[in-house]
């Protein structure tokens with residue numbers, strides 16, 4: 001059942017003080033996409049706690065133990081998402097949708113947290129727009145070659161850039177990392193004070209996490225887990241009118257559009273926080289059962305002296321190892337990305353190896369982190385003359 005203890009930390013979206021912790025994970029690496037050069041370094045990787053907390057007032061979920069001071073993003077950080085063809089395809093269709101919906105042709109587009117500028121470049125090229133990106137970690141040398149169409153300011157977006165007219169302000173996968181989302185959105189609101197600007201924000205969808213029991217997707221880097229209701233609440237509280245909140249990317253993302261001032265018509269924001277409370281309580285129970293089942297599986301493998309490997313050194317693979325605190329029952333993690341091979345998993349120390357390593361290692365069990373690749377992995381191990389049991393995490 002839901003732990004009804006009040007926490008010290010009020011909701012970062014609606015400031016309600018009566019929030020409820022429903023999952024406690026005492027220790028996870030603070031950066032799960034950083035891999036380490038040695039087992040010792042990996043075991044000593046900085047750690048933090050995950051106290052997943054529900055706000056029954058606005059339907060928000062957040063990590064009450066989040067401490068942004070523990071996180072320092074730098075070039076070692078590899079967000080493998082952007083190399084996925086499925087994600088790239090999604091980004092293209094999203095760019096086209098925004099261009100059509102808002103008649104963005106020959107217009108000015110601002111992107112907050114534009115990374116290397118890939119999405120901004122799409123918006124500019126496909127709509128013949130001009131772009132201005134903001135990202136404090138932008139490295140000019142790595143910039144895409146669309147220099148004439150867009151420029152990037154190595155800074156946080158704020159009121160001081162309000163004189164740059166914008167027809168669309170977009171911001172993808174930033175808000176969930178921000179410790180003070182109200183202040184962040186308030187700054188954006190002031191920067192678009194007197195303009196007919198649409199803002200577009202995309203974040204992971206907590207409803208998908210809860211619905212799919214996606215426990216291996218819980219990562220320290222995310223402070224906030226937005227629901228449609230909490231996302232809308234955040235923007236309305238800072239003076240925006242919300243015009244659309246929808247699920248995208250197979251339900252895994254939430255996309256919000258808003259304009260300064262009240263919206264002509266507020267869209268439906270289901271489920272309500274009351275309805276979510278049930279889903280959250282249900283998730284907490286299913287979470288305990290899932291973790292217990294995995295512990296039992298690992299103990300069983302150990303008792304039979306069977307060898308298991310994890311396939312996939314992305315954040316899911318790192319999270320399952322850390323959540324179950326597996327340090328010695330599994331020694332290797334397979335990944336096809338050569339940049340990861342030879343490195344070690346943050347927190348639990350496993351070495352990352354190429355698929356060919358399995359030929360000599362001959363594992364009894366392969367734990368598949370991404371079900372989309374199950375068939376491909378089965379074909380690969382069979383081609384090596386192996387017949388391990390495949391278990392989808």
Ligand SMILES: [Zn+2]
Pocket residue numbers: 011012013014015016055056057058059060
């Ligand atoms: Zn709240």
